[in-house]
Amino acid sequence: xxxxxxxxxxxxxxxxxxxxxxxxxxxxxxxxxxxxxxxxxxxxxxxxxxxxxxxxxxxxxxxxxxxxxxxxxxxxxxxxxxxxxxxxxxxxxxxxxxxxxxxxxxxxxxxxxxxxxxxxxxxxxxxxxxxxxxxxxxxxxxxxxxxxxxxxxxxxxxxxxxxxxxxxxxxxxxxxxxxxxxxxxxxxxxxxxxxxxxxxxxxxxxxxxxxxxxxxxxxxxxxxxxxxxxxxxxxxxxxxxxxxxxxxxxxxxxxxxxxxxxxxxxxxxxxxxxxxxxxxxxxxxxxxxxxxxxxxxxxxxxxxxxxxxxxxxxxxxxxxxxxxxxxxxxxxxxxxxxxxxxxxxxxxxxxxxxxxxxxx
Amino acid sequence: xxxxxxxxxxxxxxxxxxxxxxxxxxxxxxxxxxxxxxxxxxxxxxxxxxxxxxxxxxxxxxxxxxxxxxxxxxxxxxxxxxxxxxxxxxxxxxxxxxxxxxxxxxxxxxxxxxxxxxxxxxxxxxxxxxxxxxxxxxxxxxxxxxxxxxxxxxxxxxxxxxxxxxxxxxxxxxxxxxxxxxxxxxxxxxxxxxxxxxxxxxxxxxxxxxxxxxxxxxxxxxxxxxxxxxxxxxxxxxxxxxxxxxxxxxxxxxxxxxxxxxxxxxxxxxxxxxxxxxxxxxxxxxxxxxxxxxxxxxxxxxxxxxxxxxxxxxxxxxxxxxxxxxxxxxxxxxxxxxxxxxxxxxxxxxxxxxxxxxxxxxxxxxxxxxxxxxxxxxxxxxxxxxxxxxxxxxxxxxxxxxxxxxxxxxxxxxxxxxxxxxxxxxxxxxxx
Ligand SMILES: Cc1ncc(C[n+]2csc(CCOP(=O)(O)OP(=O)(O)O)c2C)c(N)n1
Ligand SMILES: [Mg+2]
Numbered sequence: 001x002x003x004x005x006x007x008x009x010x011x012x013x014x015x016x017x018x019x020x021x022x023x024x025x026x027x028x029x030x031x032x033x034x035x036x037x038x039x040x041x042x043x044x045x046x047x048x049x050x051x052x053x054x055x056x057x058x059x060x061x062x063x064x065x066x067x068x069x070x071x072x073x074x075x076x077x078x079x080x081x082x083x084x085x086x087x088x089x090x091x092x093x094x095x096x097x098x099x100x101x102x103x104x105x106x107x108x109x110x111x112x113x114x115x116x117x118x119x120x121x122x123x124x125x126x127x128x129x130x131x132x133x134x135x136x137x138x139x140x141x142x143x144x145x146x147x148x149x150x151x152x153x154x155x156x157x158x159x160x161x162x163x164x165x166x167x168x169x170x171x172x173x174x175x176x177x178x179x180x181x182x183x184x185x186x187x188x189x190x191x192x193x194x195x196x197x198x199x200x201x202x203x204x205x206x207x208x209x210x211x212x213x214x215x216x217x218x219x220x221x222x223x224x225x226x227x228x229x230x231x232x233x234x235x236x237x238x239x240x241x242x243x244x245x246x247x248x249x250x251x252x253x254x255x256x257x258x259x260x261x262x263x264x265x266x267x268x269x270x271x272x273x274x275x276x277x278x279x280x281x282x283x284x285x286x287x288x289x290x291x292x293x294x295x296x297x298x299x300x301x302x303x304x305x306x307x308x309x310x311x312x313x314x315x316x317x318x319x320x321x322x323x324x325x326x327x328x329x330x331x332x333x334x335x336x337x338x339x340x341x342x343x344x345x346x347x348x349x350x351x352x353x354x355x356x357x358x359x360x
Numbered sequence: 361x362x363x364x365x366x367x368x369x370x371x372x373x374x375x376x377x378x379x380x381x382x383x384x385x386x387x388x389x390x391x392x393x394x395x396x397x398x399x400x401x402x403x404x405x406x407x408x409x410x411x412x413x414x415x416x417x418x419x420x421x422x423x424x425x426x427x428x429x430x431x432x433x434x435x436x437x438x439x440x441x442x443x444x445x446x447x448x449x450x451x452x453x454x455x456x457x458x459x460x461x462x463x464x465x466x467x468x469x470x471x472x473x474x475x476x477x478x479x480x481x482x483x484x485x486x487x488x489x490x491x492x493x494x495x496x497x498x499x500x501x502x503x504x505x506x507x508x509x510x511x512x513x514x515x516x517x518x519x520x521x522x523x524x525x526x527x528x529x530x531x532x533x534x535x536x537x538x539x540x541x542x543x544x545x546x547x548x549x550x551x552x553x554x555x556x557x558x559x560x561x562x563x564x565x566x567x568x569x570x571x572x573x574x575x576x577x578x579x580x581x582x583x584x585x586x587x588x589x590x591x592x593x594x595x596x597x598x599x600x601x602x603x604x605x606x607x608x609x610x611x612x613x614x615x616x617x618x619x620x621x622x623x624x625x626x627x628x629x630x631x632x633x634x635x636x637x638x639x640x641x642x643x644x645x646x647x648x649x650x651x652x653x654x655x656x657x658x659x660x661x662x663x664x665x666x667x668x669x670x671x672x673x674x675x676x677x678x679x680x681x682x683x684x685x686x687x688x689x690x691x692x693x694x695x696x697x698x699x700x701x702x703x704x705x706x707x708x709x710x711x712x713x714x715x716x717x718x719x720x721x722x723x724x725x726x727x728x729x730x731x732x733x734x735x736x737x738x739x740x741x742x743x744x745x746x747x748x749x750x751x752x753x754x755x756x757x758x759x760x761x762x763x764x765x766x767x768x769x770x771x772x773x774x775x776x777x778x779x780x781x782x783x784x785x786x787x788x789x790x791x792x
Binding site: 065092338342 | 466467468515518519520522524526527528529530531532544545546547548584585587588589615616617618622623624695751752754756757758761768785786
């Protein structure tokens with residue numbers, strides 16, 4: 001540890017000058033619309049269905065019910081029951097059908113009412129979808145998107161509230177996306193549908209109704225974001241806060257709080273968990289010399305563990321403090337509101353740990 | 361017709377249904393009765409062809425709501441038990457709706473109103489030491505099994521005095537004492553779990569040599585769940601191992617917004633799906649029963665329980681029923697037609713049984729009044745108890761994750777992590 005602390009802060013001021021937060025200000029100035037994450041996902045599906053007739057949606061309640069969380073609202077009316085396919089409650093069955101259809105040439109978007117239920121189909125996702133290209137010597141690609149809400153929702157307890165980010169990130173052959181805002185949701189869902197590989201697309205129920213400013217280019221029907229790139233959501237100089245999905249929002253809140261204490265935090269939105277954009281994370285840490293990773297999931301073998309490993313591998317000598325993580329508690333999600341709150345990390349937790357890392 | 365069971369707690373859905381029933385009972389009813397009007401022998405799907413074993417019984421035909429039950433006579437004591445249990449189920453659930461809208465309970469709360477005759481009919485035909493296994497729609501199964509209403513309500517309020525100390529919640533009711541094995545939120549999950557309990561009983565008898573082991577297990581689940589592979593896997597294993605279990609399908613015609621015939625295909629030669637017919641295909645009797653008639657359900661249950669207890673194996677029961685509310689309290693319930701709700705509202709199992717009990721002289725008006733009052737008092741007491749109970753303490757957070765908390769591993773200082781001060785309060789303690 002002494003070795004880390006020995007690293008001087010002299011370079012800090014120089015680096016601070018380089019990062020003046022211009023891009024964020026630019027984006028804000030040109031923001032002309034607000035879009036909810038729900039509408040962003042809905043419009044992305046709509047446009048990709050219109051663009052390519054091999055794209056279809058299947059899952060429970062995606063059609064007549066208009067989606068359990070209304071992500072597919074209006075699509076049945078527009079594209080018909082053949083392309084917006086209601087399935088029985090049979091995750092293993094319909095995930096298998098989707099995977100087979102992809103192997104045979106279609107581009108399914110397989111909706112899970114929540115990702116929790118995908119546990120009944122994890123064999124299809126990992127064994128059938130993720131490994132087939134390899135097993136078939138590259139001859140049979142599986143262009144499929146598995147999507148639905150992931151992670152903690154409110155008051156739904158142990159079986160309906162958990163994060164699968166780390167689980168799927170572990171698997172060779174899968175790409176794993178976790179959008180935070182409306183821009184991510186639109187650009188990455190469209191990119192995922194066009195991608196030749198199986199993509200696990202982890203949404204967040206609590207974010208669905210949240211509106212975000214978007215500029216005109218995000219609304220373009222050919223707007224796609226690159227899979228495998230992080231986004232610097234807010235620039236800063238003293239500490240790098242890394243997270244995905246809803247945790248990006250927590251980190252932004254924490255950064256605003258830290259600002260009041262004179263700490264400038266850089267917030268990285270890891271909107272692609274796999275492939276992981278190591279460069280953006282490492283370059284940020286080289287600038288701030290401190291990294292704090294945040295996730296709602298459980299700590300062991302988690303997302304934060306991966307981020308910290310990357311930093312240790314690539315820029316250990318740039319660190320001024322040991323990397324730290326804030327995660328969900330090691331417990332199935334409790335039902336009682338106060339226990340549930342205690343099981344999940346908050347912006348206040350991030351602020352506390354960040355201050356400690358900076359000796360404040 | 362008295363409506364006392366609804367009055368206190370504003371059951372908008374079902375009572376309105378009563379009122380409008382007379383105007384449009386037609387279309388839906390007609391469709392359902394097609395199946396009901398088939399000869400009784402067709403409705404009891406015997407496995408004679410497959411295995412040579414006779415069917416469970418003959419003669420549980422679906423009646424329309426107005427028809428008198430032709431079931432075997434019951435005693436006034438049994439009538440009291442059945443009536444009270446159904447009224448308790450209804451009152452409890454309607455109170456839950458109120459409490460949910462007042463913010464006292466949260467997340468997904470799935471109410472059972474309308475289906476009481478199934479829970480009561482099956483579980484009150486079982487013994488206290490028999491097992492049951494339920495789904496996310498589990499409050500009333502727990503009540504029928506004898507779990508105290510105070511503990512269930514407190515659980516729903518997320519209180520320390522709840523039957524699972526606030527850790528489980530609405531979808532996860534467990535009671536070891538009452539042999540209620542859950543409370544499972546995933547479709548199909550409870551079916552093999554129930555089989556496991558039946559397996560244990562048979563094991564106790566056959567492997568351990570305990571001749572007194574004759575308990576049975578009933579697993580409850582919906583029509584939509586019958587499309588999940590676990591259902592078929594379990595039908596096969598239950599038959600193969602001759603397990604003392606009862607599969608109880610509560611066919612309320614809908615799985616959230618998915619209408620049963622849109623999700624399940626008919627058997628060969630049929631035009632409508634029939635879940636009970638899957639029984640013989642797997643080597644057990646399949647029985648179709650009017651799930652709005654508690655006595656018919658009870659009769660079918662008694663026979664299935666007896667069969668299981670005698671070691672003759674499993675039974676599949678399909679009870680035709682209806683939920684009077686949306687899928688959960690968060691469901692806008694936009695797809696079910698008013699006429700359909702009205703037709704089923706008219707078959708409400710509670711007034712139907714009340715009338716039967718009065719007509720047969722099993723219960724008097726006064727006794728019914730007393731039961732209704734008693735149940736209301738119980739439910740109000742449960743609410744008060746839940747409301748006044750303390751929340752779980754923070755130190756409870758990491759308890760019960762392991763039976764042996766050494767499972768949390770070893771801390772930096774070489775002792776077990778769970779022994780560190782404040783450990784069970786969770787990660788925020790580590791942050792401080
Ligand atoms: C594996 C799984 N997939 C999806 C769900 C979401 N879900 C909860 S209840 C339900 C409908 C169940 O319908 P049914 O079996 O008919 O039971 P009912 O709710 O009518 O009692 C669905 C799809 C789930 N809980 N588990
Ligand atoms: Mg149902």
